[in-house]
Amino acid sequence: MPRIDAPTVAEHRAERERALIDAARSLLTAEPDRVPTLAEVGELTGLSRSSVYQYYASREDLLSAVVSDSFPRWQERLDAAISAAHDPRGRILAFVRANLELVADGEHALARTLSAVAPSEDLARKSRAFHDRLLVPVVDALTELGVPDPETTTDLITALVHAASRRVEQTGDLERAYAATKALLEPYLQG
Known part of the structure; x- marks a missing residue:
């Protein structure tokens, strides 16, 4: 026993x-x-x-548990950063910064690895649902700012985050990647 x-x-x-x-x-x-x-x-x-x-019961079962464990922690980090911001512009920039911090901490690499090594239908569904939840505060902030097409603009912001994420992964320089992304976004958010 x-x-x-x-x-x-x-x-x-x-x-x-x-x-x-x-x-x-x-x-x-x-x-x-x-x-x-x-x-x-x-x-x-x-x-x-x-x-x-x-x-x-299987490797897929264990990988699914890793995903189920990781996603809420990532969500908590993003939620904490976004809720600390005082206006919609700040929430968008906090979203960008928190995502880049997750990349710098290696969490994004883990997510990418999980989706590459365990491409099951269940994992893909969980990943898509998680990703969609992460974007809700950005869509809400853009709606609050009166952006005519907040969903498309969110996709564009996400593309900037992905590009900045690659820079963080390549160079390890979180601050530089964030400063460049913020410099691109701020004029739009101020307008």
Whole structure:
């Protein structure tokens, strides 16, 4: 019988699931072009491959758990940044900055890796829904500013964020990428 390392079985299970998710994230971040096996994830946490199957039925199941764990944390970071802004222009710039910070922290690379290594229908659906939720505050801010087509303008802002994200990934210079993006957006937002 396995040893329980927590006050309750439920807490023990939650701790093991957390350790497996963290191990999978670590392996995905270290080798972005390769999906780790359940045996590799288990080894990193001190569990056998067969023990990992007690928590996750497949690699896709584990990757889905990584996605489900990551998306809310990313959403919280964006929400916190946006809610700290005092006007719609500030909310848009906060959205840009928070996204670039996620890139600088390696979170965007993890998202890109997950979508590349685990292109399941379920993951694609979750990713699309998550992405759409992230854009709601931008659409709302643009609507508040009276922009005639806030959805298209949001797409254009997102394209700027993606371009700036590539610069952060290439150079590691968050401040420079943000300053350039802000310089492009501010005149439009002020007008």
